[in-house]
Amino acid sequence: MNESQIATYRAQLTEALNALDRSDARGASAQKTVVLDQQAVGRLSRMDALQNQAMAKATGARRAAQRTxxxxxxxxxxxxxFGFCEDCGEDIPLGRLDLDPCATKCVSCASG
Incomplete structure (x- = not known):
């Protein structure tokens, strides 16, 4: 793999990282603690808020894993x-890296 290709993948990954940061900023308020206030919010509304909070936390965890x-x-x-299979050491096909620049295994090693 040449330097130009690596620079292209680095730019794609940098943009993906920036997109994750923007998503984290938008989703931060949804992960805050749900306040128990039976006067302002009914039981079903509170359950809905708790479910939304759990989904926001799970989404945040997926973003953190992708960031890693x-x-x-x-x-x-x-x-x-970069671009070499961690198992067999062969080149990871560019098509696979185009789909997922974070790929660490070639197709045959990834499929087992």
Whole structure:
């Protein structure tokens, strides 16, 4: 893989990281503690708020996991290991990296 291709993947991953940051900023208020106030909110409304909070926290956890994958891809780029399968050491096809620049395994190793 040449430097131009790595720079392209680095730019894609940087944009993905920025998008995650924007999503985190939008979803922060949904993860706040649901206040128990039976006078202002009925029981079903509170249950709905708790469910929304749980979904927001799960979404935040998925974003955190993706952020970790992106940082790991940056680390592989820094040590010239990006684009190589972590199991067999062969090149990961560019088509696979185009779909998921965070991929760490070739298709045959990923499929088991």
């Amino acid at each position: 994958r992106i940082h790991a891809a940056f680390a592989r780029m820094d040590v010239s290991e």
